[in-house]
Amino acid sequence: MERVKKVFVLVHLVLWTLFSLLVVLQLSDEGAWLILTSGFILTCLLVFYGHFYLLTSYSGKKKKRSYYLRLAAIMLIGPLPFVFLHPKGLATWDNSSDYYMMTLVTIVPLFTLLGWLARVTENLVLNTIKKEQLEKQAVETELHYLKSQINPHFLFNTLNNIHTLVYKQAPTAPEAVLGLSSLMRYMIYESNAATVPLSREINYLQDYISLQQLRYKKAPVVDLEIKGDTSSCHIAPLLFIHLMENAYKHSPARLEPGDIKVKVEVKENTLSFSVQNPINKNPDNSLEEPGGIGLPNVRKRLALLYPEQHHLEVNNTGDLFSVILTVHGLQSQPHERETQLLYH
Structure with missing residues (x-):
């Protein structure tokens, strides 16, 4: 001013x-x-x-x-x-x-x-x-709120799982502590940026999946597939985590290896992220539909961050629940967003 x-x-x-x-x-x-x-x-x-x-x-x-x-x-x-x-x-x-x-x-x-x-x-x-500054502050406040809505139960459950590993003196305990430390560092510090390298966001997702795997004794229940050059583009931080939380939350308590399928693909300047999980037929809360609060959160953030640059497809067959997110124009996105912020 x-x-x-x-x-x-x-x-x-x-x-x-x-x-x-x-x-x-x-x-x-x-x-x-x-x-x-x-x-x-x-x-x-x-x-x-x-x-x-x-x-x-x-x-x-x-x-x-x-x-x-x-x-x-x-x-x-x-x-x-x-x-x-x-x-x-x-x-x-x-x-x-x-x-x-x-x-x-x-x-x-x-x-x-x-x-x-x-x-x-x-x-x-x-x-x-x-007026533009107030609108920008309102958008940033809403984005900060939406970004911070990560399920706290995950953190509590992870700490309990790590406590069990430490108590049993399991050799995986130090690795679990490092994984949680990396996840928290990303959430608290690195995710404050407007955009982050897609490869870093995927690393965060992998840390999250590894910590969730502590709940299961079988082979990895998540089949994660990555295609394309993930280091060449940037994405808004913490955009996929709600979809992953959703997949775990609405899956059956007992999962077989590879039941949750996650695919990240970068092609030219387009990112495709999909997650598919089996639906729990006997949920604890029968009033809550598959999708929970994660999808509304993601929809709001996408509308604010990538207006007219994204497509979110949700499918429910009764047995399987899947979400496919497509974001266009990622190569130019960091520069465009910086220009918009300077303008405001």
């Missing part, structure tokens, strides 16, 4: 400098042109900025009577510099009144109007910028 105000100050200086040069060129042939030019410009400045700052003081106030009285005073006082500095202005009373009335009728109304236009223009620009 301060930068915009400095730009307005610079615009005022440039325009007044150009106006002064134009007046000098017009009056340079007159006698005592320097004094005559100074009086004319001082009158213009007095009327223009008198009304300009008067509007600033009374912006949003309802004291119309006080405003009109002060405006009348500015307009009546405005011609005086021109009259006093005019070589013939104070020669006789007739000259003084003629020059005063001529300035009052011609110059004063014009620069009173210009002062109003300048104030209205600046207010319009500043209010537009304030």
Whole structure:
């Protein structure tokens, strides 16, 4: 905001400098042109900025009577510099009144109007910028809230599982602790960026899957397939985690190896992420449909982050639940988002 105000100050200086040069060129042939030019410009400045700052003081106030009285005073006082500095202005009373009335009728109304236009223009620009900043803050707040809605039960369950491993002195306990540490570091620190490398997001997903695997004694229940160059594009952080939570939450308690199928594919500038899981036919909460709160969260974030650049397909066959997310334009996304933030 301060930068915009400095730009307005610079615009005022440039325009007044150009106006002064134009007046000098017009009056340079007159006698005592320097004094005559100074009086004319001082009158213009007095009327223009008198009304300009008067509007600033009374912006949003309802004291119309006080405003009109002060405006009348500015307009009546405005011609005086021109009259006093005019070589013939104070020669006789007739000259003084003629020059005063001529300035009052011609110059004063014009620069009173210009002062109003300048104030209205600046207010319009500043209010537009304030509105955009508030909208940007609201979007960032909502994104932060949506991003933070990761199921806390996962963390508690993971800590309990690690406690069990430590108690049993299992050789996988240190690896589980490192996995949880990496996951928390990513959630707390790295995910604050607008975008992250897709490869880093996949690493986070793999850490999450590894920690969830502590609940199962069989071979990995998640079949994760990765295709394409995941290091060449960026994605909004924590975008896939809700879909993975959803898959675990609504799957049967006993899962066979490979029951949950996850596929990440990068092709040109398009990312495809799909997850499929079997549906638990006897859920603890019969009122909750497969999909839970994860899908609404993902839909809101996608609408804010990738408007008209994504497609989310949800399928429920009764036995299997699948979600396919497609995001376009990933190669240019980090630069585009940075430009948008600078604009706002």
